[in-house]
Amino acid sequence: MDEDVPLLDPNLVNQVAKVSTTTIKTFGSGDVHILAIDCGMKYNIIRSLVSAGIKLTVVPWNHDIKKERYDGLFLSNGPGDPALCEVVVENLRWAIQQDVPIFGICLGNQLLARAAGCKTYKLKFGNL
Numbered sequence: 001m002d003e004d005v006p007l008l009d010p011n012l013v014n015q016v017a018k019v020s021t022t023t024i025k026t027f028g029s030g031d032v033h034i035l036a037i038d039c040g041m042k043y044n045i046i047r048s049l050v051s052a053g054i055k056l057t058v059v060p061w062n063h064d065i066k067k068e069r070y071d072g073l074f075l076s077n078g079p080g081d082p083a084l085c086e087v088v089v090e091n092l093r094w095a096i097q098q099d100v101p102i103f104g105i106c107l108g109n110q111l112l113a114r115a116a117g118c119k120t121y122k123l124k125f126g127n128l
Helices: 013-020 043-051 086-096 107-115
Strands: 026-027 032-038 053-058 072-075 103-104
Touching: 013 032, 032 043, 032 086, 032 107, 072 086, 072 107, 086 107, 103 107
Parallel strands: 032 053, 032 072, 072 103
Antiparallel strands: 026 053
16 A cells, blocks of 8 residues: 555644634632733643632733733743744734733743744754
């Protein structure tokens, strides 16, 4: 059986757009308000932040964060190539200029690095 089987390269598709929430959701009621950009966020992150007394608003990956008020910005983990998330990167370029802490994990850090002018590239497992 030498027949080629067509395969879709997942690295050519914006995986974040597939896994991000499509609605804005708020959890908790603390005095500190964190805005979380959902790039494929795990529910345990939400549970952990809320259990720490945080008010957490989760927004889609392509949400215009310029309209939001928050005390800190969180960039979630997620799948795929950060180079395909230019909408997030553009929003982060604006956010970096604001006087608000920004923190992220995994893909979130890669997106923040791209917003700061760094390049990322594909590794065997993941991106750097």
